[in-house]
Amino acid sequence: MALKNIFLNIAGYSIELIPQTLPIEIETGYKYFVTGKINKPDITIQCFEGIPEGLFTDSKAVFEAENDDQKFYSIYENKDSLGFVIYNQQNKTEIQQVAFLSADFKHWKIYSAATPQGRLVPLSFPMGPIVMQYLTIKNDAVMIHASCVYDGEKGRVFTGFSGNGKSTMSQIWASDGDLIINDDRLIIKKEGNDFFVHNTPMYYPDIPKKAPLSSIYLISHAPENRIAKITGAVAVSRVLAFCIQNNFNEYIINNNLEFISGVCAKTPVSDLGFVPDRSVIDFVLNYEDK
Amino acid sequence: MTSLAEIVNLKKNFVTRVVGDELIIVPLTGNVAQMNALFTLNETGKFIWENIHDAQTFDNLLNSLVSEFDIDSESAQRDLNAFLDKLGSTLKK
Incomplete structure (x- = not known):
């Protein structure tokens, strides 16, 4: 299956999703924000298959997003990037995704498990809102x-x-x-x-x-x-x-x-x-x- | 009472911004629960906050306060003690 990049325009910011090994899909709500090809997107998201292990050994845990009922994500920091561990919202002991954000907040690498149909859904909740939140930080x-x-x-x-x-x-x-x-x-x-x-x-x-x-x-x-x-x-x-x-x-x-x-x-x-x-x-x- | 040295130490965990004559104080935090624990200080509170540092003593701070706001020393001492107590307990939350 051909790997196709997806371009989104959210609040006037351009996002390029770049599949690496498997095709990607986006959830229903994102489909209305799809736009044509953009040459210089505000941020890029490389989408990888699988959840890498043994990460963040050189990083410091800096933030836990959880409440009494749910654990959403953890953030790790080192000199080059921020690392995110995203938990499954139905089972908080299971990791849904792992992501890295470059120090300039412009380049993401998101690792997700493939769906039974052999696709990746990089912006599954809560990854999508996290991407949007960090998009706002350096962009007024x-x-x-x-x-x-x-x-x-x-x-x-x-x-x-x-x-x-x-x-x-x-x-x-x-x-x-x-x-x-x-x-x-x-x-x-x-x-x-x-x-x-x-x-x-x-x-x-x-x-x-x-x-x-x-x-x-x-x-x-x-x-x-x-x-x-x-x-x-x-x-x-x-x-x-x-x-x-x-x-x-x-x-x-x-x-x-x-x-x-x-x-x-x-x-x-x-x-x-x-x-x-x-x-x-x-x-x-x-x-x-x- | 929370000592000035304790407050100097606690201040490192907060980020501030001046808005007009007031000060907003936001905690650096590692979890969602504390993110709404920000608070504001009025002009007098801002003056005290900005004048709490490593080399500061209670008496010097009191004298600065009396001189800056033209208040009597006895009232200033009572108010400063109460303020530092409240500030200390807020910063420790």
Whole structure:
């Protein structure tokens, strides 16, 4: 079977997937982000078969992404690269993939076991989101857990803890005619002097979408709609807390701090307690008009 | 009370950024659980943070604080003690 490279365009960044020995395939959500051949991609991903053993003996373990229920990945660091061990989300004792990222964050090598059909799926969850997260670090962007709706003029971002109503909020605005950019994971990116919000591939099909970033709301459920503007260091720290980040090194933290400081200097940030019905739309629009 | 020497040592595990008169403090961390443990300091807290270093003594820091913010020594000492206690326990989390 001929080995074909796959090119993706995610949030305006170009990615080239390069098979080495077996053909590669991408999950459904990525298919809408496939683009034609790009001569100078922002990042390349070489895709290898098999999980190499005995790795990271010269590396230091620097980060564990796990919670009480799941272990997602571990990160190792040496002078030349970062190493990632990705765990099977159904069985956390089993390694799903191993990956290496060059020191300039531009070149990945991803090792995966072949599917029964003899193919590799290099961007299987959570490898795909990790690639996107590290793509943002040196490229004037950040990934954030948030929803965003677009009314054709303004892009409103709603962020908060799980269960605080990000999806509920986006559905309320969508029922009023807004376009949902995404309701879970976004890339905020600086383009020229302005900030824009992009969706990223999910596990379900969706086309690439983009909106200008007009406002950020830190949301929570409340007995009545209420709002308060937040500024300065508090705004930066509150927004930063919902960004997807691996804070094991100073460079990554400084990069995120600088980017979010830029976002908050230009974009109004507010605490929004809301009642989950249409009344919140009029409430927000009225607040923005003041 | 957390000593200044302890705080000097703990400070190495944090990255800071000045925003206006305030300071954001983000922990260097090896796991997801601590990633949201960032916090901010107001102008006075920022001044104290920036003036805690290897050669610093409590008395010198107190004098700097009194001089910078034009407050009486007794109140400053009480507030500085309380602040260092809280800062120490926050940084140790």
